[in-house]
Amino acid sequence: DARVTQTPRDKVTEMGQEVTMRCQPILGHNTVFWYRQTMMQGLELLAYFRNRAPLDDSGMPKDRFSAEMPDATLATLKIQPSEPRDSAVYFCASGLTREGPPEQFFGPGTRLTVL
């Protein structure tokens, strides 16, 4: 069945290291979202793509975070250098824009721990 996949599921790294998270959206979906979830802040939108073009990345710290969609089947979120405050669960979601509001389908998430 169709679902959003994310890799890795868990990542432990040391401060200063580069982290790359990958997402495969549901085939045919044209919107991709990256979220970060923490106990303190809840679910925050980091970046939003439609038809592979970035629409909104205002929630993303630009100095260390970058998001790309090299093709329709792959979205990446990169942190360089990583910091302990980046520890969170990162979710990718995909959807299909059409008449009416979009429904988003979430992937299982990547749990990132930066030591």
Place this chain on the structure above:
Amino acid sequence: QKEVEQNSGPLSVPEGAIASLNCTYSDRGSQSFFWYRQYSGKSPELIMFIYSNGDKEDGRFTAQLNKASQYVSLLIRDSQPSDSATYLCAVIAGNNRLAFGKGNQVVVIP
């Protein structure tokens, strides 16, 4: 001011009772509202959406929208232990993105 507020602390309800969750939003122009359920360690999943003032029922779930007062609520009737989860309220914000509240944890006690 946050776009979506869910201020209640954890909600404990006995099995079979009604769980009531509330959410307020800041943008009076918002048109579409969603409730997501998130089990511990899992990703959010959509359970209800509502666009019009009034009530919308789906099984044991009822969403209520009051645009004049800018709140949306979720009722869970005949609560079951499987309903124990965090419930996230979401609103369509600028650029057609979803803005989420922090969520309310519901614990159904057998």
